[in-house]
Amino acid sequence: MTDTRLNGVIRAFEAGKPAFTCFAKVDKLTAQEMTDAPYDGVVFEMEHNPYDVSALGDALQYMLNRKTIAETGSVAPSVTPLARIPANGGEMNQFQAKQVLDRGVYGVITPHVATVEQAWNxxxxxxYAKPTGAAYYEPKGIRGDGPATAARYWGLSQPDYYAKADVWPLVPHGEILVGMMCESPEAxxxxxxxxxNVPGIGLVLIGEGDLSQALGYPRQYEHPEVVSAMTKIVEVCKKHNVVVGNPHTNAKNVERLIGEGYRFLMSAPSRSYGVVGQGRELAGY
Known part of the structure; x- marks a missing residue:
């Protein structure tokens, strides 16, 4: 089994660098364009766009670039695919996480997680399930066993996929990033x-839109109450050394966000490549 880090977003985090990503529609053309984009990762948006697992599988295949694999000698994707599923934390629809992981994504972002129970789920x-008493046992795995497609997409044997398909940073060699969205006063x-109390959360992504709605200031991201709420989220994440992300990164705020400690920075796809270059320069790489 190769020791090469496959998940480029985790690779950036482990190097102490911010990861630059974007949301993208689940379609073949976008997937093909994302393959050569300057991002560390792409989040296929399936919360507000249709939940189409078949289309996601096709999109992932279009992200494969055999020329790049041959040149680098690595099956690690140049841009790491993740997925935001439609189920809110309270819905606890485990099947959606299972299905997108079985297609081959390297991480799942769950919207509207607001309690310990929801985050644990x-x-x-x-x-995957582990024998009682195994290392890193909790949270007890409930993902169903169906690894064939994902292992093939990752370019691994099934035993090697099992070894790597666990959550980071709970399991240091894990390649799956679990993200929860924090987007309500309750959260x-x-x-x-x-x-x-929930080991294995690798990312807290602030849902500015829903949070501002819940506070009574829809999309007024500069309103003092919205800013105060976001600042509190960042402070709590720093306290627990958990990456915090912002979904509305642009040329005007990227310097501020990096300075405030955001390490998962999402910009608009394609037209915002310059933001990535600007952000990497500010971050020193």
Whole structure:
């Protein structure tokens, strides 16, 4: 089994660098364009866009670039595919996490996670079952066993896929990133307990849109109450050494966001490649 880090987003985090990503529609053309984009990762958006697992599988195949694999000698994707599933934390639809992972994504972002129970379920849904007493046992895995397509997409044997298809940073060699979206006052109130009691959360992505709605200031991202709520999220994440992400990164705010400690920075696809270059320069790489 290769020791090469396959997940480029995790690779950036481990190097102490921010990861630059974007949301993308689940379609073949976008997937093909993303393959040569300057991002560390791409999040296929399946919450507000149709939940189409078949289309996701096709998109992932279009992200494969045999020329790049031959030149680098590595099956690690040049841009790491993740997926945001439609189920909110309270819905606990584990099958959606299972299905997108079985297609081959390297991470799952769950919207509207607001309690310890919901966060625990989000992590457990991305883990295979282990024997009682095994290392890194909790959260107890509940992902169903069906690895053939994902192992083939990752370019690994099934035994090697099993070894790598666990959640980071709970399992240091794991390649799956579990992200929870924090986008309500309840979630903010519970975030400290969540991060203290749920191992395996690799990313907290702030849902600015829904959070601003819940606070009574729809999309007024500069309103003091919205800014204060986001600042609290960042502080709690820093306390627990968990990566915090911002979904609305642009040329005007990228310097501020990096300075404030955001390490998962999402910009608009294609037309915002310059933001990635600007952000990497500010981050020193």
């Amino acid at each position: 989000a992590v457990a849904s991305c883990r 903010i109130d519970n975030l400290d307990d969540i991060l203290a």
